[in-house]
Amino acid sequence: MFETSRGTLPPRAWSRSDAGRVDLSGTWAFRYGDSPEAPADFVEALPEGWGEIKVPGHWQLQGHGAPIYTNQRYPIPVDVPRVPDENPTGDYAREFDVPASWDGGRIVLRFEGVDSFARVWVNGSEIGSTSASRLPNEFDVTDHVRRGERNLVAVRVAQWSANSYIEDQDMWWLSGLFREVTLLHRPDGSIGDHVITADFDAAAGLGTLSATADVPARLVVPELGVDVAAGESVELAVEPWSAEEPRLYRGTLASESETIELAIGFRRVEVADGVLVVNGRPIQFRGVNRHEFHPETGRALDEQTMLDDVLLMKRHNLNAVRTSHYPPHPRFLELCDEYGLWVIDECDFETHGFGGQGFSSGPGNPVDDERWQPALVERMRRMVIRDRNRPSILMWSLGNECGPGRNIAPMANAGRELDTTRLIHYERDFTSEHVDIHANMYLDFHDLEALGRREEEALDDAALDAHRRAQPFILSEYAHAMGNGPGGLTEYQELFDRYPRLAGGFIWEWIDQAILTTDAEGREFYGYGGDFGEEIHDGHFVADGLLFPDRTPSPGLIEAKKVFEPLRIEAASDRIRLESARDAVTTRDLAARWSLETEGEVVASGTLDLPPVPAREVVEIAMPDLPETAGETWFTVRAVLAADAPWAEAGHEVATGQWQLTEPATREPARVTVAEPAVGPGSFDGHGRLESLGPLLVDAPHLDVWRAPIDNDHCFWGFEPPVMDAWLREGLDRMHHRTDEVTWRGDSLEVVTRTAAANSRLALVSRWLWTSDGGGLDLALTVTPEGEWTTPLPRLGIRLGLPGVFSDAEWFGRGPGESYVDSHRAALIGRYRSSIDGLQTPYVMPQDNGQRSETRWVELTSTDGASLRVSGAEPFGFTARRWTTEQLAAATHPSDLVAGDRVWLTLDAYQYGLGSASCGAAVHPKYRHLPEETTMRIRFDVRG
Structure with a gap:
C-alpha cells in the first residue's frame, strides 16, 4: 500500500531520440465515476456511448467533478x-496502431x-499501475x-490514493x-x-566530458571534434554554461540502433568558504518558485506556455527557478538549458497537512515513517535519473514542507x-545535517542579516552547528x-548583496493559480478556493503570483525586474x-540611452558610450553635455539590449537609472479677499465643507485613513499579529467626522475637524486652511494626533468625490504603473497618461491598488472637456477609481466592482507599506507610520 506502482x-x-514514437495525446473516450473499485468493463473493446476528454488534461476542467484548492489541508x-x-474516478480508453516498421x-x-x-x-491485459504523479511511468507492452490490428489502451485513474498523502x-x-x-519503439x-x-x-x-550508457555507444560532438566510445573521458578547452551565457554544445550519443540528441553544458557547482560558486565564481539566485499552471488547463501545459514562462522570466531579470514542488515537464528544463536559468529541481514530495513545524514532523507523517522509505527513495531516484543530463540544474531538492524525519x-x-x-537542498532539514545548502523561508530582514553575518542562533550540537554555519x-x-505586493524587495536585495554567504532566494510564486470560470450571470472571472463548492478550501491564498492568471505581469514582477537588474546605474x-550585478559575464551586450526631462517633458536625449563592465565590478563614465534647464529636471539612463538575444529583441530595456538634477521652482501662493460662502472657485456649506469647484459639484473632501485591506495586511500565514486586526480594533475603518470650528477671515477660511472612531479616545484633529489667489483653490491641511497612538495608520490623506464624466488622467510623478512606498523603484519619475479605468490593477481578490506615488500634479479630464488639476507643494500619492474604498473592500472578485456615477479621488500624504506578511515578513519598520503632525499643501485648478 505504501509503494503503489506495479509493472x-x-x-x-x-531524451530526444530517433527511435519510433507515436503520440497518443488527443481525444480519448471517457467515463466519470465515483469508485475505482467499479468493474473494469471497458478494457477489451472501445466503449460505446462514452463522452470524450482531451489528453493531456484534467477532468475537473473539462466538465467532470470540481477542482479543490487547499494550501496544506487534506481534502x-x-x-x-x-x-x-x-x-x-476517470476511465479512459483509445485505440492505436503499432507501426509496421517497428520490427x-x-x-x-x-x-x-x-x-x-x-x-x-492493453488489449484487456492489466499491465501495471502508476505512482509519483509528476514523474514518468513506463510499461513494456510488447x-x-x-501488429496489423487495432489495439486498445484503457486507463482507470483515481483521484485519491496513497500518493495523495505525499x-x-x-x-x-x-x-x-x-x-x-x-x-515508443525500443x-x-x-x-x-x-x-x-x-x-x-x-x-x-578546461572541460571534462564523458558519457555512460547501458549498451555500446559513441559520443560525438562535432564542434569540439569529439568522437569517443561511451565510457571514455576527454579533456578539452570549452566555454562554460551559465544562466547568463547558456553555452550549449550540440552532439549525439548513438548505439547501433538509436541516436539520442544531446545539448551539453559544461559547469561545476560547489561550495567554497561558505559561498555558492559555479564555474569558480560566486552566484546569486534572483529566482522564483514556479508551479505549472494555466487558468484553463491547470497543470497540463503546452510548449508555448512553457516558453512564455521562460521568456517572461528572462525579460524580467530573473535568473533562477525552483520547480515547486515537483519535477516539471521535461521540456521546461530543456528551455532553461537553452535560454539560461539556474534550476533547483524538486522531488514530488510534500506532506504539509501533517502539521510539521520546527523540529517536529507531525504525527503520522510519511517523512518519518519507515514504511514510506522505499516509495520516497524511489521518487528521488526517478527524478535524478530523468533529469541529471540537464546543465541548468544546480541542486536537487528532496521535497517541500514535510518536516524532518528518518526518510530524509x-x-x-x-x-x-x-x-x-x-x-x-531541503529547507526542512533545519540542522542541515543531510544537505549542502542552509535554507529557510520567509525570514524577516533582521534574521536574514544575522545569517549573512553568520550570527544565527547556534545549534546545541557544536559540530553540526559548525557544519551548517x-x-x-x-x-x-x-x-x-x-x-498587492510584495513590498521590501529592495531591502532583501541589499542584504543579499552585502553578505557573500547569502546566495539570494526565490520569490513565492510565479503565477496566480486562479481558474477561469463564470458566475451566474455568465460573466467570466478567475475563481479561487471556495468558488467551486469545495467542502474545505483555503480561499484566494492560491492567488499569490508575480503574474496574473492570464500571464500579464503584475506590478510585483515589474518591481522585481528593477530590483534584479544586472546593471545598477547611479x-x-x-x-x-x-x-x-552579473555573476560571470560583462555588460558587453548592452547599450545605453539617456534623456533629460523638465517637468516631465524631454528637452534633450542621446546615447552613452557604455563600456563592458566586468561581473561584480564598478566603472564610472562622464556625464554627457547637458543644456541648462529651468524647473524640476531629471536625468534618466536606460540600458537596453544592443542586439537581438534569444529571449528578447534589440532595444529591450534591461536596467534603468534616474536622478534629479534641479529642484522644482517654489511658489508662495498669493491670497485674495474671500467672502462667505466662496474661496476663489470653491463654494462651501455652513460647516465649512467644500461643495463645488467652479462648475464641478463635489463630494466634500474628508480626512481618509482607511484603505481596502491588501492581502499582506491580513497576515494569513505571517509571523506576527495581522496589522489589520489592530486597525479594526482601533476602528480605523469606521471613523466619524465632526466639525469643531469654522472661521472666515479676510483672506481665508479655516475649518477645524476631529476624526475618531466610536468608543475610542484616539483622534486626529485637522486644521483645513483654504485660500485662493483668485484662480485656483489652495488647501493647507495640518493633521495632529490626539491621544497615545501605538498603531500605524493604513494611510493619511483626503478623499473627495467627482462627477462620473471624468474619464482620463495625466500626471507628473512615478509611473506608469502603480507604486507604493516599499515598491516603487520600477516606477520612474515622468509624465504619464491613462484612462481612469486603466489606473486600476485587477488583483484576483480586490484590494487597495492603483496608487501613483510621488506625484507632483495630476489632471483629470472629462468627456465634456472639463478638467481638474491637483498639484502639491510636496509630492503626494493619488488614486482615482469609480468605486469607493468600502465597495472595493467588500468585493470578492473584480467582476463585483460596478462603476457608479462618481469618480473617487484620494490624495495621500503617505500609506502604510506593502510588505509580504500574507505569508512572511511584515512591512519594514521604516515604512510604518505612527501618527504625527503632518501637513499637506494642495492646490485645485478647474477648467471648463
Missing part, C-alpha cells in the same frame, strides 16, 4: 494510507504524468500489442492524464539510461549515489507575492556610476 520499467534519462480524512470509498525490439507505453494513481490495460502541495487538486501519453540495442558528465575547471579553462537521509543518499555533480544560505521562499557626483 513499471526502471527509470531512465529523458480527505487523514487515515494513512487509506482513502475514502467516495473516490472520483523487433520492445514496445513501451509511457505516461509523463498521471494524477494521482492509475491502473493500465507481448500485449497486436503530494500535498499548495495547489489545486486536479486529476487525470495531465501530461503526454506516448507509444529497438534491440537501443539506449536505456545514459549519463552525460560535463565538468568544468575554471582555473584551467536515505533520499539524500540516493541522490548523491546517482549524481555527485550537484548539491542537495559553513554552508551558503538561500531563501527557498520569500517576498510572498499575494495580491549618480556619482558629476559622473555616472555603473555597477555590474
Whole structure:
C-alpha cells in the first residue's frame, strides 16, 4: 500500500531520440465515476456511448467533478494510507496502431504524468499501475500489442490514493492524464539510461566530458571534434554554461540502433568558504518558485506556455527557478538549458497537512515513517535519473514542507549515489545535517542579516552547528507575492548583496493559480478556493503570483525586474556610476540611452558610450553635455539590449537609472479677499465643507485613513499579529467626522475637524486652511494626533468625490504603473497618461491598488472637456477609481466592482507599506507610520 506502482520499467534519462514514437495525446473516450473499485468493463473493446476528454488534461476542467484548492489541508480524512470509498474516478480508453516498421525490439507505453494513481490495460491485459504523479511511468507492452490490428489502451485513474498523502502541495487538486501519453519503439540495442558528465575547471579553462550508457555507444560532438566510445573521458578547452551565457554544445550519443540528441553544458557547482560558486565564481539566485499552471488547463501545459514562462522570466531579470514542488515537464528544463536559468529541481514530495513545524514532523507523517522509505527513495531516484543530463540544474531538492524525519537521509543518499555533480537542498532539514545548502523561508530582514553575518542562533550540537554555519544560505521562499505586493524587495536585495554567504532566494510564486470560470450571470472571472463548492478550501491564498492568471505581469514582477537588474546605474557626483550585478559575464551586450526631462517633458536625449563592465565590478563614465534647464529636471539612463538575444529583441530595456538634477521652482501662493460662502472657485456649506469647484459639484473632501485591506495586511500565514486586526480594533475603518470650528477671515477660511472612531479616545484633529489667489483653490491641511497612538495608520490623506464624466488622467510623478512606498523603484519619475479605468490593477481578490506615488500634479479630464488639476507643494500619492474604498473592500472578485456615477479621488500624504506578511515578513519598520503632525499643501485648478 505504501509503494503503489506495479509493472513499471526502471527509470531512465529523458531524451530526444530517433527511435519510433507515436503520440497518443488527443481525444480519448471517457467515463466519470465515483469508485475505482467499479468493474473494469471497458478494457477489451472501445466503449460505446462514452463522452470524450482531451489528453493531456484534467477532468475537473473539462466538465467532470470540481477542482479543490487547499494550501496544506487534506481534502480527505487523514487515515494513512487509506482513502475514502467516495473516490472520483476517470476511465479512459483509445485505440492505436503499432507501426509496421517497428520490427523487433520492445514496445513501451509511457505516461509523463498521471494524477494521482492509475491502473493500465492493453488489449484487456492489466499491465501495471502508476505512482509519483509528476514523474514518468513506463510499461513494456510488447507481448500485449497486436501488429496489423487495432489495439486498445484503457486507463482507470483515481483521484485519491496513497500518493495523495505525499503530494500535498499548495495547489489545486486536479486529476487525470495531465501530461503526454506516448507509444515508443525500443529497438534491440537501443539506449536505456545514459549519463552525460560535463565538468568544468575554471582555473584551467578546461572541460571534462564523458558519457555512460547501458549498451555500446559513441559520443560525438562535432564542434569540439569529439568522437569517443561511451565510457571514455576527454579533456578539452570549452566555454562554460551559465544562466547568463547558456553555452550549449550540440552532439549525439548513438548505439547501433538509436541516436539520442544531446545539448551539453559544461559547469561545476560547489561550495567554497561558505559561498555558492559555479564555474569558480560566486552566484546569486534572483529566482522564483514556479508551479505549472494555466487558468484553463491547470497543470497540463503546452510548449508555448512553457516558453512564455521562460521568456517572461528572462525579460524580467530573473535568473533562477525552483520547480515547486515537483519535477516539471521535461521540456521546461530543456528551455532553461537553452535560454539560461539556474534550476533547483524538486522531488514530488510534500506532506504539509501533517502539521510539521520546527523540529517536529507531525504525527503520522510519511517523512518519518519507515514504511514510506522505499516509495520516497524511489521518487528521488526517478527524478535524478530523468533529469541529471540537464546543465541548468544546480541542486536537487528532496521535497517541500514535510518536516524532518528518518526518510530524509536515505533520499539524500540516493541522490548523491546517482549524481555527485550537484548539491542537495531541503529547507526542512533545519540542522542541515543531510544537505549542502542552509535554507529557510520567509525570514524577516533582521534574521536574514544575522545569517549573512553568520550570527544565527547556534545549534546545541557544536559540530553540526559548525557544519551548517559553513554552508551558503538561500531563501527557498520569500517576498510572498499575494495580491498587492510584495513590498521590501529592495531591502532583501541589499542584504543579499552585502553578505557573500547569502546566495539570494526565490520569490513565492510565479503565477496566480486562479481558474477561469463564470458566475451566474455568465460573466467570466478567475475563481479561487471556495468558488467551486469545495467542502474545505483555503480561499484566494492560491492567488499569490508575480503574474496574473492570464500571464500579464503584475506590478510585483515589474518591481522585481528593477530590483534584479544586472546593471545598477547611479549618480556619482558629476559622473555616472555603473555597477555590474552579473555573476560571470560583462555588460558587453548592452547599450545605453539617456534623456533629460523638465517637468516631465524631454528637452534633450542621446546615447552613452557604455563600456563592458566586468561581473561584480564598478566603472564610472562622464556625464554627457547637458543644456541648462529651468524647473524640476531629471536625468534618466536606460540600458537596453544592443542586439537581438534569444529571449528578447534589440532595444529591450534591461536596467534603468534616474536622478534629479534641479529642484522644482517654489511658489508662495498669493491670497485674495474671500467672502462667505466662496474661496476663489470653491463654494462651501455652513460647516465649512467644500461643495463645488467652479462648475464641478463635489463630494466634500474628508480626512481618509482607511484603505481596502491588501492581502499582506491580513497576515494569513505571517509571523506576527495581522496589522489589520489592530486597525479594526482601533476602528480605523469606521471613523466619524465632526466639525469643531469654522472661521472666515479676510483672506481665508479655516475649518477645524476631529476624526475618531466610536468608543475610542484616539483622534486626529485637522486644521483645513483654504485660500485662493483668485484662480485656483489652495488647501493647507495640518493633521495632529490626539491621544497615545501605538498603531500605524493604513494611510493619511483626503478623499473627495467627482462627477462620473471624468474619464482620463495625466500626471507628473512615478509611473506608469502603480507604486507604493516599499515598491516603487520600477516606477520612474515622468509624465504619464491613462484612462481612469486603466489606473486600476485587477488583483484576483480586490484590494487597495492603483496608487501613483510621488506625484507632483495630476489632471483629470472629462468627456465634456472639463478638467481638474491637483498639484502639491510636496509630492503626494493619488488614486482615482469609480468605486469607493468600502465597495472595493467588500468585493470578492473584480467582476463585483460596478462603476457608479462618481469618480473617487484620494490624495495621500503617505500609506502604510506593502510588505509580504500574507505569508512572511511584515512591512519594514521604516515604512510604518505612527501618527504625527503632518501637513499637506494642495492646490485645485478647474477648467471648463
